[in-house]
Amino acid sequence: MIPPIYAIRNISKHKVTSAMTVAGISLVVFVFAGSAMLSNGLKEKLVATGHPENVSVIRKASQTEVMSIISYDQAQIVKADQAVARDPGGNPLVANEVYVLIGLPKRGDTTDANIVLRGINDMSFRLRPNVKMIEGRMWQDPGSEIIAGRSASERYQGCAVGEKVRFGARDWTVVGTFDAGGTGYDSEIWCEITQASDAFHRPVYSSLTLRLADTTQFEAFKARIENDPRLPLDVKHERDYYAAQSGTISTFLNIAGTVISVIFSLGAIVGAMITMYAAVANRTKEIGTLRALGFGRMSILTVFLFESLVISLSGGIVGIAAAYFLNFVQISTTNWDTFSEIAFNFRLSAQIASSALIFSLVMGFVGGFLPAVRASRLKIIDSLRA
Amino acid sequence: MKVLKLITRNAGRHKLRTYLTVLGLALAVMAFGLIRTFIDAWYAGARAAAPDRLVTRHAVSFTLPLPLAYKEQILQIEGVKDITYGTWFGGIYVDPRNFFPQFGVEPESFFRIYPEYLVPPDQMQDFVRDRRGAIAGQGLVDRFGWKVGDQITLIGTIYPGDWQFVIDGIYHGENPDVDETAFVFNYAYVEERMKQESPGRVGQIGWYVLRIDDPNNSSAIGAKVDARYDNSWAETKTETEKEFALSFIAMGDAIIIGLRVVSYLIIGVIFLVLANTMAMAARERISENAFMRTLGFRGYHLTGLILGESIFVAVLGGIVGMGLLSLVAKGVEIALSSYFPGFAVLPTTYILVVIIALTIATAASIFPVFRALRVKIVDGLRVVD
Numbered sequence: 022m023i024p025p026i027y028a029i030r031n032i033s034k035h036k037v038t039s040a041m042t043v044a045g046i047s048l049v050v051f052v053f054a055g056s057a058m059l060s061n062g063l064k065e066k067l068v069a070t071g072h073p074e075n076v077s078v079i080r081k082a083s084q085t086e087v088m089s090i091i092s093y094d095q096a097q098i099v100k101a102d103q104a105v106a107r108d109p110g111g112n113p114l115v116a117n118e119v120y121v122l123i124g125l126p127k128r129g130d131t132t133d134a135n136i137v138l139r140g141i142n143d144m145s146f147r148l149r150p151n152v153k154m155i156e157g158r159m160w161q162d163p164g165s166e167i168i169a170g171r172s173a174s175e176r177y178q179g180c181a182v183g184e185k186v187r188f189g190a191r192d193w194t195v196v197g198t199f200d201a202g203g204t205g206y207d208s209e210i211w212c213e214i215t216q217a218s219d220a221f222h223r224p225v226y227s228s229l230t231l232r233l234a235d236t237t238q239f240e241a242f243k244a245r246i247e248n249d250p251r252l253p254l255d256v257k258h259e260r261d262y263y264a265a266q267s268g269t270i271s272t273f274l275n276i277a278g279t280v281i282s283v284i285f286s287l288g289a290i291v292g293a294m295i296t297m298y299a300a301v302a303n304r305t306k307e308i309g310t311l312r313a314l315g316f317g318r319m320s321i322l323t324v325f326l327f328e329s330l331v332i333s334l335s336g337g338i339v340g341i342a343a344a345y346f347l348n349f350v351q352i353s354t355t356n357w358d359t360f361s362e363i364a365f366n367f368r369l370s371a372q373i374a375s376s377a378l379i380f381s382l383v384m385g386f387v388g389g390f391l392p393a394v395r396a397s398r399l400k401i402i403d404s405l406r407a
Numbered sequence: 408m409k410v411l412k413l414i415t416r417n418a419g420r421h422k423l424r425t426y427l428t429v430l431g432l433a434l435a436v437m438a439f440g441l442i443r444t445f446i447d448a449w450y451a452g453a454r455a456a457a458p459d460r461l462v463t464r465h466a467v468s469f470t471l472p473l474p475l476a477y478k479e480q481i482l483q484i485e486g487v488k489d490i491t492y493g494t495w496f497g498g499i500y501v502d503p504r505n506f507f508p509q510f511g512v513e514p515e516s517f518f519r520i521y522p523e524y525l526v527p528p529d530q531m532q533d534f535v536r537d538r539r540g541a542i543a544g545q546g547l548v549d550r551f552g553w554k555v556g557d558q559i560t561l562i563g564t565i566y567p568g569d570w571q572f573v574i575d576g577i578y579h580g581e582n583p584d585v586d587e588t589a590f591v592f593n594y595a596y597v598e599e600r601m602k603q604e605s606p607g608r609v610g611q612i613g614w615y616v617l618r619i620d621d622p623n624n625s626s627a628i629g630a631k632v633d634a635r636y637d638n639s640w641a642e643t644k645t646e647t648e649k650e651f652a653l654s655f656i657a658m659g660d661a662i663i664i665g666l667r668v669v670s671y672l673i674i675g676v677i678f679l680v681l682a683n684t685m686a687m688a689a690r691e692r693i694s695e696n697a698f699m700r701t702l703g704f705r706g707y708h709l710t711g712l713i714l715g716e717s718i719f720v721a722v723l724g725g726i727v728g729m730g731l732l733s734l735v736a737k738g739v740e741i742a743l744s745s746y747f748p749g750f751a752v753l754p755t756t757y758i759l760v761v762i763i764a765l766t767i768a769t770a771a772s773i774f775p776v777f778r779a780l781r782v783k784i785v786d787g788l789r790v791v792d
Contacts, residue, residue: 291431354661
């Protein structure tokens with residue numbers, strides 16, 4: 022067996038060539054990891070937005086709150102259900118809300134992007150314990166005052182405390198900012214529900230968010246509501262409801278990321294092949310000597326393959342290290358499932374890192390295999406004469 | 408001419424290495440071209456926009472409806488020659504993954520304002536008479552294997568319930584930028600059912616499309632329309648069809664930026680592959696270069712030889728890559744035609760590839776040239792590798 026240090030010394034002997042090969046592989050790994058991190062970040066954000074104990078009710082087949090309509094009569098029937106939790110005063114813990122998309126220009130931009138305006142009732146804060154006021158105050162005159170999420174107030178014109186937003190033929194002053202602990206509500210504007218219904222002529226709710234007195238009752242509650250002929254409604258865990266909203270973009274990112282990485286990796290594999298063939302050609306005499314000393318074909322093959330794997334693994338590590346810095350980058354884009362703006366971060370996970378490393382090793386193996394085979398098949402006499 | 412021969416001979420010294428380099432470059436060029444083409448296709452909707460069409464929507468956002476009563480009023484405004492309206496239906500065909508755009512429209516005025524949607528006259532007649540009629544794009548029909556006369560059911564997401572439609576006709580685009588994946592049907596069907604099921608939603612449509620007399624007046628006419636509805640409960644926002652299309656395209660802006668970044672990284676890989684090959688060649692030829700210099704060849708001769716070889720390999724890779732690109736893009740275009748219209752390689756992409764190939768070839772030869780010129784003749788002759 023040839024000591025592995027032989028391979029490593031060889032890599033450091035040809036610094037320029039080795040560095041370029043490592044760089045090529047690291048670029049591919051960077052793109053591979055980056056697209057997976059983006060899709061992961063979006064999923065994490067949306068899953069975090071749903072509270073584990075909350076239940077979402079929207080109109081049957083409507084997918085999201087944008088399209089959902091629940092009449093006041095239907096909402097009353099749901100609120101009266103025995104499984105719904107109540108506060109000490111006997112009021113059902115149900116947030117009936119109106120959800121409207123409004124177009125506002127982002128800061129430094131002139132074209133409108135959609136932002137969520139949510140009309141809330143007095144249970145809404147209670148059902149979302151991670152939403153807290155961080156600046157200004159709650160509205161006192163709900164007819165002219167609204168509050169905005171942290172991300173909304175930073176990104177959208179008119180959404181910081183003291184600024185004004187226009188909808189429903191009226192101007193509304195932003196009087197407070199809330200932090201939603203990194204959940205999707207950070208990108209929303211909230212107002213009082215009856216004001217939202219008036220402003221948009223919507224005498225209906227978009228969704229009901231509620232707590233059950235006993236979470237184990239979920240299936241029974243769901244069956245009762247969905248089988249009631251008066252209620253054309255869907256009942257979901259809030260987590261599942263939000264997680265489903267990452268579908269279209271995640272699928273797109275996964276497909277595009279895989280296709281691009283595979284084509285891209287072919288380029289890097291060819292790069293590794295060039296390097297390894299050159300390594301074999303430069304060391305023909307050396308290989309002959311090693312063989313003459315008694316090292317077998319197998320150990321020649323192994324040591325060259327090992328060299329290629331070390332190069333590609335270094336590329337993988339550099340690529341992941343570069344991708345790690347993407348964790349600090351925030352992306353803001355329209356969620357194609359809801360047509361509204363969502364801000365999220367790249368998120369590196371152990372699973373992404375390990376699959377990226379495996380991907381880099383595969384590139385090294387594929388790129389190094391043929392050159393290693395050639396090295397192992399050199400005839401001793403010919404190679405010593407070279 | 409002798410120089411060219413020397414360059415090609417040099418490139419042919421390590422045939423396997425040159426082939427691999429060309430292959431690597433070709434693959435990277437193809438990947439770069441595919442991404443560019445994808446981005447161009449993304450903007451196909453904006454390219455298809457006509458300058459004499461304006462879109463009027465709710466000022467707050469396009470998800471809010473406008474009263475149908477605006478139709479006659481807008482038509483009175485000076486400069487507006489014709490008007491039609493549409494609404495987004497958003498139904499599910501069997502499974503949510505089978506997404507395609509569905510619009511409820513007024514049959515006659517819609518096809519009058521969009522003459523680039525070509526429908527055979529007899530099918531058009533059936534469609535106008537049929538309350539449940541629909542016209543589907545060729546791409547959509549191919550995707551689901553529909554034919555004229557088929558009945559299909561959509562599950563409403565915005566308008567609840569099951570909706571039965573009959574395919575009365577198939578439209579073709581007048582040019583490749585026209586989206587052939589849309590499904591248009593008679594809005595009267597929706598209106599009829601809303602009257603019974605949800606009277607509060609009767610007489611509300613998604614947007615109006617206006618044909619104006621002079622594209623140069625578009626902003627003035629748009630302003631007149633919007634002023635007409637100032638301070639009403641449904642204020643309007645009127646913009647050119649192109650601006651309207653771009654506001655939808657902007658929904659993917661972060662994704663497009665990401666793809667652009669990736670396409671630049673691919674250029675990085677092309678560079679690394681070529682630079683690696685050229686660096687190897689330079690190392691092998693140190694003593695040979697010193698020998699040529701003793702024969703009287705000057706620095707610029709050597710520079711020309713190295714640069715020439717680099718350009719030769721890069722151009723070869725670029726040509727093979729463009730060939731691959733046009734083949735693969737054709738395949739993708741056929742495979743995706745029913746989902747993603749307008750996937751065709753634009754001439755600018757090819758021009759860009761040529762420019763990139765030449766730039767990279769020059770950049771990749773900087774290090775080898777530097778190395779060849781820096782070595783003293785004596786040292787170069789002494790090198791034994």
